[in-house]
Amino acid sequence: MNKEKAGCSKQILNRLKRAEGQMRGIQKMIDEGQDCFDIVTQLSAVRSSIDRTMGLVIAENITDCFENPVVDEAEQQERLQHALEMIIKK
Template structure:
């Protein structure tokens, strides 16, 4: 699957809807475990979006290398750090 801005925006919109749902659950004083389950789903969704964006960045780095090898290495290191940062 090719990652496009539209794909990322659609995923973020779904996540936005999940967050609104959580707000409503809190307003309606739903049970803690249900809210935590939904919060976990939102976190997973955001992690997935981050992974897609970083993957696209890595792909761009590899397909269009920087003319400066040091700058290229820096960009790749930043992308990798974003993936492993948790």
């Protein structure tokens, strides 16, 4: 794994850890009986964070397809198609 890819993976892990902390905070809010509006606001923030993280993962995959193409053209096309499908599912 090159330094750039390792940096991106670390960035993704950091974002996931942050989202995990936010989820724990939301659980605590629910346990404490906090206002529904505040809980939904925090859930929306987590969803947004996860969406951005998914974008980073997809971008990393697409970048890898172009920077490290495989020799077999059909396999390369399959890798790119898979990356496009991830975007559509998002």
